[in-house]
Amino acid sequence: MSKNHFLRSIAENDIKNGKHDYVYTRFPPEPNGYLHLGHAKSICLNFGLANDLNGKCNLRFDDTNPEKEDEEYAESIRQSVEWLGFKWSKLCYASDYYDQLHGFAVELIEKGLAYVDDLNAEQMREYRGTLTEAGKNSPSRARPISENLDLFERMRKGEFDEGQYTLRAKIDMTSPNMTLRDPIIYRIRYAHHYRAGDKWCIYPMYDFTHCISDALEGITHSFCTLEFQDNRALYDWVLSNITIDENLNGEKGKLMPRQIEFGRSNLEFTIASKRKLIQLVKDGHVSGWDDPRLTTLVGLKRRGYTPKSIRDFCAEIGVTKKDSVIEMTVLENAIRHDLEASAKRVFGVLKPLRVVITNYPEGQSETFTVKNHPKDDEMGTREIPFGREIYIDHDDFMLDPPKKFFRLGPGREVRLRYGYAITCNDVIHDDKGDVIELRCTYDPLTAKGQTSDGRRIKGIIHWVSATHALDAEVRVYDRLYTEPNPSAADDFITLLNADSLRVFADAKLEPSLAQGKQEDRYQFERVGYFCFDEKDNSTNKIVMNRTVSLRDTWAKVKR
RNA sequence: UGGGGUGUAGCCAAGUGGCCUAAGGCACCGGAUUUUGAUUCCGGCAUUCGAAGGUUCGAAUCCUUCCACCCCAGCCA
Numbered sequence: 328m329s330k331n332h333f334l335r336s337i338a339e340n341d342i343k344n345g346k347h348d349y350v351y352t353r354f355p356p357e358p359n360g361y362l363h364l365g366h367a368k369s370i371c372l373n374f375g376l377a378n379d380l381n382g383k384c385n386l387r388f389d390d391t392n393p394e395k396e397d398e399e400y401a402e403s404i405r406q407s408v409e410w411l412g413f414k415w416s417k418l419c420y421a422s423d424y425y426d427q428l429h430g431f432a433v434e435l436i437e438k439g440l441a442y443v444d445d446l447n448a449e450q451m452r453e454y455r456g457t458l459t460e461a462g463k464n465s466p467s468r469a470r471p472i473s474e475n476l477d478l479f480e481r482m483r484k485g486e487f488d489e490g491q492y493t494l495r496a497k498i499d500m501t502s503p504n505m506t507l508r509d510p511i512i513y514r515i516r517y518a519h520h521y522r523a524g525d526k527w528c529i530y531p532m533y534d535f536t537h538c539i540s541d542a543l544e545g546i547t548h549s550f551c552t553l554e555f556q557d558n559r560a561l562y563d564w565v566l567s568n569i570t571i572d573e574n575l576n577g578e579k580g581k582l583m584p585r586q587i588e589f590g591r592s593n594l595e596f597t598i599a600s601k602r603k604l605i606q607l608v609k610d611g612h613v614s615g616w617d618d619p620r621l622t623t624l625v626g627l628k629r630r631g632y633t634p635k636s637i638r639d640f641c642a643e644i645g646v647t648k649k650d651s652v653i654e655m656t657v658l659e660n661a662i663r664h665d666l667e668a669s670a671k672r673v674f675g676v677l678k679p680l681r682v683v684i685t686n687y688p689e690g691q692s693e694t695f696t697v698k699n700h701p702k703d704d705e706m707g708t709r710e711i712p713f714g715r716e717i718y719i720d721h722d723d724f725m726l727d728p729p730k731k732f733f734r735l736g737p738g739r740e741v742r743l744r745y746g747y748a749i750t751c752n753d754v755i756h757d758d759k760g761d762v763i764e765l766r767c768t769y770d771p772l773t774a775k776g777q778t779s780d781g782r783r784i785k786g787i788i789h790w791v792s793a794t795h796a797l798d799a800e801v802r803v804y805d806r807l808y809t810e811p812n813p814s815a816a817d818d819f820i821t822l823l824n825a826d827s828l829r830v831f832a833d834a835k836l837e838p839s840l841a842q843g844k845q846e847d848r849y850q851f852e853r854v855g856y857f858c859f860d861e862k863d864n865s866t867n868k869i870v871m872n873r874t875v876s877l878r879d880t881w882a883k884v885k886r
Numbered sequence: 887u888g889g890g891g892u893g894u895a896g897c898c899a900a901g902u903g904g905c906c907u908a909a910g911g912c913a914c915c916g917g918a919u920u921u922u923g924a925u926u927c928c929g930g931c932a933u934u935c936g937a938a939g940g941u942u943c944g945a946a947u948c949c950u951u952c953c954a955c956c957c958c959a960g961c962c963a
Contacts, residue, residue: 330910331900357963392962448961457959459888493961503889505958514961533963554957556890590892590956643911645899647892650956654897657912667925701925733923744921776921787921853922881923 332646350382355389358401360601361616361623371641374413383416393520407624431569443478461501485528538562541584545576549586590650596806620807631858631874636662666856671699674789675851677831679718686768687715716793723788733786741786748773796835799869803829
């Protein structure tokens, strides 16, 4: 159940007042790109509201521009909607309504409410006027109905060139609302449509198509974003001037869908513009539409975001009439919250530093049985092997540590989580002076959290047995841009974060991960949440992605 | 500047004349618990609702004026 918001109130009141018996919404993407977080908000709104109020919701492709659309996009959109956890009542395509749409256009012509215009694009711009000056009527506006009918039919038959003629609604060239200045409702396009094929060479425009599609499907509430507020007048004009005696559900009578607008939400440090996304993909700045740094739904999925976390995020940001900019931490909080409860705990070392425990007998090993989740016993236990040589993370050792560093340093003692306490006696450097190995001793009396003398060991670090460790490549992602609002820049490419992807090619993982499942999520204790990469992980090579880090107050202290 | 919208904390966002000396989440700051510097817990965080006037016993909510920001002049959606 999502939260209350003004659209839900409107829908509920419409039912309470008897205006409608049910709510029927639709999610209407154009199949010209991949879905992103902004679409998720619309999906959760439309499907979520229908679910909550026992109504229906269609997935409808608004596919009236053959030049931009493709089945590849449509397929991905269907998958993303399903992945988010929603089921459509009907799968619809505006392109399935082309015949009916054509009929309604003829009806408008017959009523003297539409005419065929021969103005070219440039002339039309001149006649349209400006924001502050009225437009003037095209000479074609006076064309007789019979001639309009004939010309429109010949447009349909393909007797003219692209751009030679358009069909326009006859409304008001002096309207202060620009969308009402005799909008084009049909244009000539000799383009192959991914579904309709080559049947048509005239294609209906959005404003004409959308309202009629809604009416045909019996939609009660047509939610869209704020920039369509001016278009609402045209939406209503079209529907009040055509005749729909019966909709596709067999309902009779005038059932007017109502368009209501809500504000877009933008996420800081991201770009949703399709044009710019295409540029990133084409120029190789990212690996594809599903690059884990992108906030496309396929990218978020590959990154390890769960459908629930995205639904929760959408509920959290709300629905209002105000465009908003959401901080990244809200999204991160949503996925951390979900994964904290559901992810199995494991040990993974991203930057391995070899540690030899000199007083542990050579060739000996033992296993510790540990919980998969600290609070959820139903998630069971697993065994982790321990031996003379282990790896710890380089970040857990400092040659000259500051006071508050509760980890390893020369002469210091830390606890190996679930294991013994070790003390660092020697530090081995290579020729360049870099630390490459630690020599430590362990205290056999410190298993199970105890110490023999009651001393308190503050530091606890994770580790993995060197002889049992799995090799893996671990990819760690950061924000793609260096600025919170990259879209505002002249050239957003210059704002790309050079460190948005860090690859840890020599990561060492605990052996239980060999039985890991693609769909499972893991918490590398003290590090973050990880998943297997859906494309590059294989039986030969383990590849994992960091979904999000754990909250890190130590990182703040360091700063 | 014609038309259409929006303005409540750093970011979202409840609230639609009195129980508002304004919910909740994120962020931030304490403090407790903790074999994850995680989680959890407890506490703090707007005398003020874009500004100024006005109406009213009483206003974030009503009125007036002003200010700021967003959208519209595609044969895109």
